Amino acid sequence: MGEFAEVGALTRSVAARFEGVFHTYREELQQLADAAPTLADAARDVIAVLQAAGSAFSAAFPNQPAIDCAAGCAFCCHLPVAVPPGVAEAIRDHVAETFPSEARSALLVRLRAAEALAAVADPTRLRHRCPLLGADDRCSVYPVRPISCRAFTSPSARRCEALIAGAAPEGGIPQNASLFRLHRDATAVLEQTARGRGASPMQKDLAGALLDAMGRPSPDAPPPAPGSLA
8 A cells, every 4th residue: 555655645746746837837938928028029939938838748748649730721720719919919020021912912801801700700600711821721820820729739630620510529629738728828928918018918809909910901002012011
């Protein structure tokens, strides 16, 4: 019986250390975000650490749940997406730096259509193609994609397809709980950072948030000049 007690003590010790890792991770994220000049910078910094933490976690812990997500699989890119403060601005900057003028103009049209749809549809049932999804079914802003998109870790593309088709699979879409926690904490840090700077901490619908970040250019405005979005 002594071995049971010893293993039990070791298990409790490991569980405490495991919790400590997440506590340290969130503290470090908050310090990084607080030091960033802008919320967009905070979002970029937080996302970079989040990406590194997720990769380290997946590499360090054995027997991770299988993930069926792969490039070109875009079922989840038809679900509603909300973004915390700073993320839309980071996406805006990426679009300004990497999209040709014609692509930026086309994106604005898609964003307006997506925002209009979100305003009249039940958000829990809304299914539409993400305005940032490319014709090749790949994310056009992948390096700065929203945190909620990064958090989605499906074990079955077939389940995702059924969900998008309106036939919710029994048991839903299981997620990797620990990886999801990393992403949840990153979102909470950006919300807290905005609150500390006197800005709204609320998450916003992706299309509306990105249009706000772009300054809501008029539908009749000429195409934006290279290197700008306004």
